Amino acid sequence: MIFVRTFKTAWNALIINKARSLLTILGIVIGVAAIILIMAIGQGAQDLILGEIGGLGADTIVVRPGKQPTGPSGSIDTLFSDSLKERDLDALRKKSNVPTLKSVTPAVFVSASVSYKGNTYRPQVFGWSADSMAEMLNIYVTRGVSFGEREDRQRESVAVIGSKVAEELFDGEDPIGKSIRIKNKSFRVIGVLPPTGQVVFFNADELLLVPPSVAQLYLLGIDHYNEIIVQAESPESVDRTVADIEHTIRDLHNITDPEKDDFYVQSQSELLSMVGTILSVLTAFLASMVAISLVVGGIGVMNIMLVSVSERTREIGLRKAVGATNKDIHRQFLVEAIVLTAVGGVIGTLIGFALSAVAALILSRVLGVSWAITFPVMAAVLGIGVSAGVGLVFGSYPAHKASEKSPIEALRYE
Numbered sequence: 239m240i241f242v243r244t245f246k247t248a249w250n251a252l253i254i255n256k257a258r259s260l261l262t263i264l265g266i267v268i269g270v271a272a273i274i275l276i277m278a279i280g281q282g283a284q285d286l287i288l289g290e291i292g293g294l295g296a297d298t299i300v301v302r303p304g305k306q307p308t309g310p311s312g313s314i315d316t317l318f319s320d321s322l323k324e325r326d327l328d329a330l331r332k333k334s335n336v337p338t339l340k341s342v343t344p345a346v347f348v349s350a351s352v353s354y355k356g357n358t359y360r361p362q363v364f365g366w367s368a369d370s371m372a373e374m375l376n377i378y379v380t381r382g383v384s385f386g387e388r389e390d391r392q393r394e395s396v397a398v399i400g401s402k403v404a405e406e407l408f409d410g411e412d413p414i415g416k417s418i419r420i421k422n423k424s425f426r427v428i429g430v431l432p433p434t435g436q437v438v439f440f441n442a443d444e445l446l447l448v449p450p451s452v453a454q455l456y457l458l459g460i461d462h463y464n465e466i467i468v469q470a471e472s473p474e475s476v477d478r479t480v481a482d483i484e485h486t487i488r489d490l491h492n493i494t495d496p497e498k499d500d501f502y503v504q505s506q507s508e509l510l511s512m513v514g515t516i517l518s519v520l521t522a523f524l525a526s527m528v529a530i531s532l533v534v535g536g537i538g539v540m541n542i543m544l545v546s547v548s549e550r551t552r553e554i555g556l557r558k559a560v561g562a563t564n565k566d567i568h569r570q571f572l573v574e575a576i577v578l579t580a581v582g583g584v585i586g587t588l589i590g591f592a593l594s595a596v597a598a599l600i601l602s603r604v605l606g607v608s609w610a611i612t613f614p615v616m617a618a619v620l621g622i623g624v625s626a627g628v629g630l631v632f633g634s635y636p637a638h639k640a641s642e643k644s645p646i647e648a649l650r651y652e
Contacts, residue, residue: 262538262539262542262578262582263535263539263578263579263581263582263585264535264538264582265534265535265536265538265539266535266536266539266578266579266582266583266586266625266628267535267582267585267586267589268535268586269534269535269586269625270582270583270585270586270587270590270621270622270624270625271586271587271589271590271593272590273586273590273617273620273621274586274587274589274590274591274593274594274614274617274618274621275590275593275594275597276521277521277614277617278590278591278594278597278598278611278612278613278614278617279594279597279598279601280517280518280520280521281521281612281614282594282598282601282609282610282611282612283517284517284518284521285610285612286609286610297340297469297470297471297472297473297475297476298374298467298468298469298470298505299467299468299469299470299476299479299480299483299503299504299505300465300466300467300468300503300504301322301326301330301465301466301467301468301483301487301501301502301503302322302464302465302501302502302503302504303319303320303321303322303462303463303464303500303501304319304321304500304501304502305499305500305502306499306502306504319462319500320460320461320462321462321491321500321501322344322462322463322465322466322501323461323462323463324461325490326463326466326487326490326501327342327344327463327466329486329487329490330342330466330468330483330486330487335482335486336468336479336482336483336486337482338470338471338472338475338478338479338482339468339469339470339471339479339482340469340470340471341370341373341468341469342466342467342468342469343366343367343370343387343450343466343467344365344366344450344463344465344466344467345364345365345366345450345463345464345465345466345467346364346365346366346450346453346454346458346460346463346464346465347363347364347365347464348363348364348365348420348448348453348457348458349363350363350420350421350457351420352403352407352418352419352420352446353407353418353419354407354408354413354416354417354418354419357406357407357408357409359403359406359407361399361400361402361403361444361445361446362440362441362444362445362446363420363446363448363453363457364445364446364447364448364453365447365448365449365450365451365452365453365454365457365458366447366450367385367386367387367390367447367449367450368384368385368386368398368429368447369384369385369386369387370386370467371447372384373469374467374469375437375442377431377432377434377437377442378431378432379398379429379430379431380430380431380432381414381429381430382398382414382427382428382429382430383428383429384398384428384429385398385428385429385447385449389449390449390450390451390452391451393449393451393452393455394449394452395423395424395425395426395448395452395456396425396426396427396428396448396449397418397420397425397426397427397428397446397447397448398427398428398429398430398431398445398446398447399413399418399427399429399430399431399445399446399447400430400431400434400441400442400443400444400445400446401430401431401432401433401434401443402433402441402443402444403443403444403445403446404430413427413430414427414428414429414430415427415428420446420448420457421456421457423456423457425448425452431443431445450463468483476505477505480503480505483503484496484499484503487501533628535579535582535625535628536579536628536629536631536632537632539575539578539579539628539629539632540632572630572634575629575630575632575634576626576629576630577629578629579625579626579628579629580622580625580626580629582625583621583622583623583624583625583626584622586621586625587618587621587622590621591613591618594611594612594613595611598610598611598612599611
């Protein structure tokens with residue numbers, strides 16, 4: 239009953255001074271709203287990226303050249319490593335080496351512009367089997383035909399293009415059978431992919447696929463691969479497949495110490511775990527930086543509460559004159575501070591969710607992806623709880639000052 243009476247008294251005091259109460263909690267509202275917004279965007283980004291990676295399938299394994307990167311410089315070293323070559327691909331294709339392997343295809347990445355007559359466009363050029371991509375990502379050629387291992391072995395200069403590439407280069411003209419030029423090399427367009435949009439880490443509409451061997455020989459002048467993509471027979475056989483791949487390539491490269499591997503193997507589960515951890519840590523770091531604003535808001539609460547104590551000196555004197563104890567006064571002002579900041583936390587949570595919904599819609603439109611609207615429940619609970627805690631911490635001193643006032647001096651205060 240004492241708490242209920244104290245709460246009512248504190249609430250009435252806050253309602254009487256609406257403008258001052260709103261100004262008091264402004265810093266708390268902004269801080270909590272910012273935390274909710276950042277954590278919602280972080281969660282949305284994590285869901286999107288992990289969903290895209292998961293789209294490759296739980297049975298997908300990627301073999302990359304060089305040592306496994308431990309930072310940005312390691313990732314750059316991997317791009318320039320040349321340890322995966324055709325002999326590695328041939329060894330992996332042997333059923334005796336990797337019994338649980340379902341399919342294997344190499345990939346190389348090309349940075350180049352493409353031209354047709356007077357039109358020029360810069361797509362994402364991959365030396366990658368169109369048949370393998372279709373099977374892995376479920377994106378099949380809808381106009382013309384695809385190409386696969388046979389065209390790669392015969393080094394045919396053919397290409398499959400995305401819908402946007404066709405639109406940019408051919409202006410409505412049928413691209414099938416037409417010749418395009420990449421780095422002064424002529425390629426015949428034999429297929430067009432359907433409009434698909436963002437898939438994994440690339441936009442399928444901006445793709446241009448050529449046989450890997452042709453990309454190596456005519457476009458890059460190299461004899462190695464940037465990746466070898468493997469599909470296991472089933473998700474359950476991924477671990478065994480990874481072990482067989484590592485054993486096969488180590489034998490081929492005469493490596494006896496795994497610490498000296500000049501390649502690394504990543505399964506989808508490992509990649510999902512790694513990316514999820516990185517994104518979670520980054521989101522938590524950004525949220526903790528923004529949380530500093532709650533401390534600033536708490537200092538504002540304390541300052542205005544001190545002003546409020548001075549303005550309400552006669553009120554304190556009257557309450558003490560009719561029997562209120564120091565503990566009652568202390569409790570009233572402390573509850574006022576906690577209620578103020580908790581309400582600020584609730585308002586900030588609602589504003590943060592509204593802003594995150596708007597941000598998700600804008601990001602979906604600008605980036606052309608399906609950015610889900612997320613509401614981080616834990617962030618909301620934490621935000622409201624921390625804001626109430628801020629009221630408890632920063633409201634204690636003003637409450638103490640109020641409780642220590644002498645009733646006689648308070649009644650004389652003008």
